[in-house]
Amino acid sequence: xxxxxxxxxxxxxxxxxxxxxxxxxxxxxxxxxxxxxxxxxxxxxxxxxxxxxxxxxxxxxxxxxxxxxxxxxxxxxxxxxxxxxxxxxxxxxxxxxxxxxxxxxxxxxxxxxxxxxxxxxxxxxxxxxxxxxxxxxxxxxxxxxxxxxxxxxxxxxxxxxxxxxxxxxxxxxxxxxxxxxxxxxxxxxxxxxxxxxxxxxxxxxxxxxxxxxxxxxxxxxxxxxxxxxxxxxxxxxxxxxxxxxxxxxxxxxxxxxxxxxxxxxxxxxxxxxxxxxxxxxxxxxxxxxxxxxxxxxxxxxxxxxxxxxxxxxxxxxxxxxxxxxxxxxxxxxxxx
Numbered sequence: 001x002x003x004x005x006x007x008x009x010x011x012x013x014x015x016x017x018x019x020x021x022x023x024x025x026x027x028x029x030x031x032x033x034x035x036x037x038x039x040x041x042x043x044x045x046x047x048x049x050x051x052x053x054x055x056x057x058x059x060x061x062x063x064x065x066x067x068x069x070x071x072x073x074x075x076x077x078x079x080x081x082x083x084x085x086x087x088x089x090x091x092x093x094x095x096x097x098x099x100x101x102x103x104x105x106x107x108x109x110x111x112x113x114x115x116x117x118x119x120x121x122x123x124x125x126x127x128x129x130x131x132x133x134x135x136x137x138x139x140x141x142x143x144x145x146x147x148x149x150x151x152x153x154x155x156x157x158x159x160x161x162x163x164x165x166x167x168x169x170x171x172x173x174x175x176x177x178x179x180x181x182x183x184x185x186x187x188x189x190x191x192x193x194x195x196x197x198x199x200x201x202x203x204x205x206x207x208x209x210x211x212x213x214x215x216x217x218x219x220x221x222x223x224x225x226x227x228x229x230x231x232x233x234x235x236x237x238x239x240x241x242x243x244x245x246x247x248x249x250x251x252x253x254x255x256x257x258x259x260x261x262x263x264x265x266x267x268x269x270x271x272x273x274x275x276x277x278x279x280x281x282x283x284x285x286x287x288x289x290x291x292x293x294x295x296x297x298x299x300x301x302x303x304x305x306x307x308x309x310x311x312x313x314x315x316x317x318x319x320x321x322x323x324x325x326x327x328x329x330x331x332x333x334x335x336x
Contacts, residue, residue: 005156007059008099013147014042014083016121017070019129021141024076034137036127037074039144042120043067043083049108053091054198056156067118070144073126083120091156093237099151117152121145160198160212161329163238165263167255170244171280173197175312176213179322203326212238236268239332240325241275245299247309248284253298274328277303278321283311 017039024032045067068083096105096115106115122145130138164172180199197213214235235241243259245252256277264271277299282292296307308324310317 005056005158007056007154008063009059009152009154010064010149011045011086011118011152012064012066012149013044013118013120014067014069015146016040016042016123016144017072017080017083018143019124019126019141020073020075020080021127021139022075023137034127034131035075035077036141037076037078037080038126038129039073039123040070040080040082041123042070042144042147043085044116044120044147045086045088045118047088047090047094047096047106047108047115047117049092049094049111049113050089051092051111053089055091056094056154058089059154067120067147069147070120070123073123073141077126077128080123082123085120090154093157095155095157097153097155099153105152118148118150121147157237158198158212160210160238162201162209162211162240162242162325163235164211164213164242164244165235165259166244166280167246167249167259170246170255171312172213172244175242175244175280175310176211178312178315178318180211201322209329211242235263235270235273238273240328241270241273242325243275243277244280245277246281247279247292247295248281252279252295253302256299256302274332275303275305276308276321276325276328277305278308278310278317280310280312282309283314283316 019039020036022034022036024035026032045065065086065088067086070083071080073080090108092109092111092113094108096108096117097103098105105117108115124142124144127138127141130140132138164176166172176197176199179201199211199213200208201211202208212235243256245256249255260271263273279292279296279299285291292309296309299307306324308317308321310321312318
């Protein structure tokens with residue numbers, strides 16, 4: 001399945017039905033008078049957040065969504081039928097922007113949450129409404145009003161409690177595979193992960209927590225380099241960041257500072273998000289405990305936080321790491 005997290009669409013509310021010009025024509029009712037009914041209201045376009053969607057792929061080839069028009073008014077003062085609303089299902093976590101102004105129209109987070117993005121037009125008045133002492137037989141009615149038209153940009157921000165970040169090949173996919181039932185593509189070359197992967201990790205209590213493996217960031221990601229600029233938005237909703245650093249890298253400390261600089265440059269409060277820092281792939285240099293200790297000490301000094309040493313492959317150190325993550329999540333205020 002393709003992962004699409006940003007699309008542009010056009011939405012259009014239905015046109016209101018026209019009012020009717022009609023007169024009563026009944027036996028034994030002299031001078032029956034006007035009886036044209038009002039037109040029905042046009043349908044509206046409504047977005048509905050659902051849990052069973054994880055991507056905006058459905059909008060890749062379908063960009064225009066129009067609600068049904070209202071029906072014309074009928075004789076005998078009958079109002080025309082209203083147009084049916086157009087209900088569009090979107091994934092939870094979809095942010096809706098006005099494509100022309102960039103203004104946020106709504107943010108659909110909870111399942112079942114709805115947002116009306118294009119109101120239907122009001123139905124026109126029938127000639128019954130224009131009866132007066134000066135005009136006992138009005139021969140005009142009002143047309144229905146057009147529905148609202150808008151250009152929208154839909155942007156999906158994944159809903160995850162923990163975001164796993166780090167440079168390419170830091171072992172993020174291996175870690176999420178070790179912790180959950182997710183089975184992302186794993187290989188020994190950078191940029192193996194091209195789209196975010198979600199995995200549900202079970203707490204000791206049995207509750208599930210969603211982890212997101214964010215594709216590798218590189219220096220300059222906030223400027224559009226590499227893959228990271230496409231997916232930094234998915235970190236915005238996370239409550240906690242798990243920063244993985246490859247201990248076999250040429251310079252693990254520089255790797256750490258590179259990612260921190262990207263979070264700072266991207267803004268939106270990402271650099272202030274609580275983090276857990278872990279040195280991964282210690283199995284590769286298990287024979288050199290002094291080197292592991294030295295790198296961990298440097299990172300602790302720079303980050304002013306504990307550094308966990310783990311191996312996602314052998315699962316060494318994962319229990320201690322997860323205990324700290326559960327502890328921090330319990331201490332954090334739940335995301336709104």
